[in-house]
Amino acid sequence: MGILSFVEDRPTPKAVYNWRVWLLAAVASCTSCMIGYDSAFIGTTIDLPSFKSEFGFYSMTSSHLSMISENIVSIYQAGSFFGAIFAYPIGFYWGRRIGLLMAGLVFVLGAGMMLGANGDRGLGLIYAGRVLAGLGVGMGSNMAPIYISELAPPAIRGRLVGTYELGWQIGGLVGFWICYGVEETLPSSTKQWMIPFAVQLIPGGLFLIGLLFIRESPRWLLSRGRREEGIKNLCWMRQLQEHDIYILEEVRMIDQALEEQFNGGGSGFWTPFKIAASDKRIMYRLFLGSMLFFWQNGSGINAINYYSPTVFEQLGVTGTNTSLFTTGIFGVVKTVGTCIWILFLIEWVGRRRLLMIGAVGSSISLWIVGGYIQAVDPAKTADGKMTSGGVAAIFFFYLSTAFYTPTWNGTPWVINAEMFETNVRALAQTSAACSNWLWTFLISRFTDQMFAAMGAGVWFFFASLMLCSVFFVFFLIPETKSIPLERMDHLFDHKPIWTAHAKVMAELQEEELQVRQELGATEKETVTQVERVV
Missing domain, CATH: 1.20.5 (Single alpha-helices involved in coiled-coils or other helix-helix interfaces)
Structure with a gap:
């Protein structure tokens, strides 16, 4: 089987793999583009001299500055956590499409509020805007993967859900380089730091425009008794006639899953909670999904995303411009790795094997980086020139990113979107999104203090967690590729x-x-x- 091939659960007409399913996935994935941009731009923007001067950072003590920086970064993740929770009732009562629309509107409102901040008004509007923007992307992080998984043919479901991760990395790539561009080309001024904040409106605006062209999830419509509309949307997405055997089989499987859902307790708002509370198998899978995001953040990737200037300073990189450039290369490595992941690895290698390979490679690289910092402490001995040891350390830093990105960056989202049947899928996605934002909040809130207190120990800490994740995946996570959503219970049995x-x-x-x-x-x-x- 070639690397571009995929395994089908049943004979599938070529028309099923059409541009419409990719367009729908791409539009939904604009939510992750907004997330990725924020994770990249905020840490580098607040490190710009113009931003520090505007808000009086130079007059603060180092501890006070660390607290302010961590608050600016982490309040976004706090908003995202609650946004992921609010998405559940919205998606249940009004559907995936309306939920995505509300997410986009709230995000754009928050991004616009941030543009009103300046030195005279203080950071209040930035704090408020980041909470609102966080609420929006939190809702989107819940809705988008489940929407994509519900419309995706099983054989390319991993790639389609992977577009969510690709959007994340494209946003991150722009976010890393936008700060380098304004620092390189613009004088230190309010305009210099304001532009990266304003660019947030671009993915948000594109997302709202794209929502004009997408259709509601057929699975959600069928679950609400809107059968005619659901079958019509399914035929539109598959580019097949209503009486085509593939459509008949897919509708039959959805009906069967809905019947099992009804027999298992019904389809009310609180039903998934009751089912989960009474079924140890589902609680166990919710635990697995949450832990996948714990291990994902245990790689240290979000510490690097949000505090990249601090990271490169510890590696001996000096100067704002040089730090932003090396951060931009970090974004390129992540984006390339994600493209390889979505095009080849996710369906060819599978989920389990990817996670284990990525964890081992990333762990080894992080041990080497930590060992170099422990032995040399380049942040204190840097004289503006990179030594050969420093170059090697940065190489292994990029290597750890190259191992992590096409493995752990997006695969937990794919697995969480796949491993639950219809009756608890919305609750499961809410749990996954909340878990992601909870662990990300903890990392973003305390990373600066960790680097100050632990030094090289931070790298050893993340390397150890990555190594432990290998055993977790091998013994507890099954391979989910090409398995229909309605058969996940059988897989875990x-x-x-x-x-x-x-x-x-x-x-x-x-x-x-x-x-x-x-x-x-x-x-x-x-x-x-x-x-x-x-």
């Missing part, structure tokens, strides 16, 4: 977990063969009856 995928795929192929044989027998019987009449 098989033990040992590392053999579950092969067993379920064999079951699906056997069932497909039986269905085809039954349909073939029915067609032959019909032809025989017609011939007799004639």
Whole structure:
């Protein structure tokens, strides 16, 4: 099987893999573009001399400055945590599309508020705007992956959900380089730091425009009894006629899942909570999904994203311009890695193997970086010139990023979007999004203090967590690629977990063969009856 190939759960017409499903995924993924841009631009922008001068940072003590910086960064994640919670009732009652629209509107309002801040007014509008923008992207981080997973054909579901991660990295790439550009080309002024804040409105505006062209999730419509509209949207997305056997089979599987959901407790607002509380299997999977984001943040990636100037200063990189340039290269490495992940690795290598490979490679690289800092302490001995050891340390820093990005950066989102059946999927995505923002908030809130107190120990800490994650994935996380969403319970029922995928795929192929044989027998019987009449 080639690296661009994928495994189908059943024979699938080529029309199913059409531009419409990619367009819908791309529009929904604009939410992650907004997140990625913020994670990249905010740390570098507040490090610009013009921003520090505007808000009096130079007159603050180092401890006070660290607290202000951490508050500016982390209040966004706090808003995102609550936004992810609010998304659940919105998505339940009004649907995925309305939820995404509300997320975009709230984000744009928050981004616009930040532009009203200046030295005279203080940081109040930035704080308030970042809370609102965080609420918006928190809602989007809940809605977008579940919307994409519900419209995606199983064989390319990983790639489609992966567009969410690609949007994150594209936003991050722009965010890293926009600060380098304004520092390089503009004099130190209010305009210099205001431009990176204003650029937030671009992905937000594109997102709102794109929402004019997307359609509601067929699965959500069918679950609300809007059958005709749901089947119509499904046919539009698949570019197939209503009576095509592929559409008939997909609708049958959705109906079966909804019937099981109804028999399992109904479809009310509180039903997923009741089901989860009474079913240890679901609680266990919610735990697994949350822990995936714990290990993801245990890689240290968000510490680097939000405090990249501090990170490169510890590696011996001096000067604002040089620091921003090396940060921009970091963004390039992440974006390239994500493109490789979405095009080749996620469906070819699979989820489990990617996570384990990425954790081992990233851990080894971080141990080397930490060892160099421990031995040399380049931040104190830097004289403006990079030594060969410093160049090697930066190489391994980029290498750890190259291992992490096409593995841990997006794969937890894919797994969380896949491993729950219809009756608890919205609750599960809410749990995943909240977990992501909780761990990200803790990292962004205390990273500056960690670097000040632990020094090289920060790198050893993250390297150790990455190593521990290998055992977590091997023993607890099954492979989910190409498994229909309606069969995830069966996947987790098989033990040992590392053999579950092969067993379920064999079951699906056997069932497909039986269905085809039954349909073939029915067609032959019909032809025989017609011939007799004639």
